[in-house]
Amino acid sequence: MTNVLNIEGIEAAYGNVTVLRGINLHVGQGESIGLFGPNGHGKTTLLRVISGLMKPTAGKVTFDGVDITAARPPVIVSKGLVQSQQGNTLFGDMGVAETLQMAAFTKPARAQAKQSLAQVYGLFPRLAERGPQKAKTLSGGERQMLSIGAALMCAPRLLLLDEPTLGLSPKLKEELAVALKEISASVPVVVVEQDVELLLSLADRLYLIEHGEVEREIGQDDAPDHQEIMEMYFGEHAG
Ligand SMILES: Nc1ncnc2c1ncn2[C@@H]1O[C@H](COP(=O)(O)OP(=O)(O)OP(=O)(O)O)[C@@H](O)[C@H]1O
Numbered sequence: 528m529t530n531v532l533n534i535e536g537i538e539a540a541y542g543n544v545t546v547l548r549g550i551n552l553h554v555g556q557g558e559s560i561g562l563f564g565p566n567g568h569g570k571t572t573l574l575r576v577i578s579g580l581m582k583p584t585a586g587k588v589t590f591d592g593v594d595i596t597a598a599r600p601p602v603i604v605s606k607g608l609v610q611s612q613q614g615n616t617l618f619g620d621m622g623v624a625e626t627l628q629m630a631a632f633t634k635p636a637r638a639q640a641k642q643s644l645a646q647v648y649g650l651f652p653r654l655a656e657r658g659p660q661k662a663k664t665l666s667g668g669e670r671q672m673l674s675i676g677a678a679l680m681c682a683p684r685l686l687l688l689d690e691p692t693l694g695l696s697p698k699l700k701e702e703l704a705v706a707l708k709e710i711s712a713s714v715p716v717v718v719v720e721q722d723v724e725l726l727l728s729l730a731d732r733l734y735l736i737e738h739g740e741v742e743r744e745i746g747q748d749d750a751p752d753h754q755e756i757m758e759m760y761f762g763e764h765a766g
Contacts, residue, residue: 529592530555531685531715532577532608537586539569539576546572547583548739554685559716561730563723563756569739570719574687577717578610579603590685605633607684611675611691619663623654623673626662630677639682647676650706668699672706679710686710688718692725704728723756735759 532554539547546569554560562570575581577588579600588596590608598606617626627647631640648655651672657665662673671691678686691707692700704725710716711729720726726733733756735743743759 530589531558531591532717533587533589534573534577535587535589537573537576537583537588539572539581539583545584546739547576549586550736550739550741552734552741552744554715554717557715558731559711559718559729561726561733562717562719562736563721563726563733563759564736564742568737570736571689572739573736574610574689574717574719578608578687580610601632604681605635607635607682608687609678609681609683609685610687610689611678613671613674613689613693615670617662617670617673617677619661621662622659623662623665624658626673627654627676627680630680631682633681636680636682640680643680643682647679650679650709651676668695668703671695671703675703675706675710679714683714686714686716688716688720690719690721692720692722700725723753727753727756 530553534550534552537547537550538545550573562573564570572581576583579595579598583596587594590606593606595603595606621629627644631637631643636643653669654672654676657669662670665673675691692703695703700722707725708728716729718726718729733745734741735745
């Protein structure tokens, strides 16, 4: 069966600084994957390339068998490949409900906007209580929920999540983790996440990204535990 997403030989650079050096990875049908590794080694850049926000200098991105390497971001979203942007990229003066309505801009998204909105409010009751509130007045955790909610309004068939729990309090992190688990049960995800427990709970397979390359692929059979992942992050003295 064709993979949902294929990344072949992706290279990317900021100016003359090369950040991605020939990344190969894939997402199978119905599968969720996790990307992890040290800070600054290219995970966010890879997500930006997949969602069309940055063009690679070499390589190919295929979604559902279609080459999307040169496609514009709205076209990629309309195919169902959607990235949840960090909460701080929302339009500050727009209300919660308005943001969610506006996010459903593609034809398939508009067709199911009512159901999507019910799903988002079911997952995040805090958002349902704050319909008219402006995004800039939300807490960091609520902004993150709104950002994920907006991505869900786009009718995703594969959802890209970049450190969704970064900077959140333990309580909010837990609340978001429950929602993310529920989301990933129906929509496969590609998640970059530093929280090892959450990463392991969301992803079927993991890729360790170091120096802009896939250093290691970890399948279900390898099933690393929390300690082993920590060692890959920090070396064998991790505790
Ligand atoms: N807009 C930019 N202009 C120039 N360099 C950038 C830009 N964005 C990222 N970089 C550099 O590219 C490299 C990879 O960054 P990237 O954000 O992809 O890594 P990351 O693995 O996601 O890190 P983190 O976990 O800290 O988010 C870093 O050295 C970073 O400084």
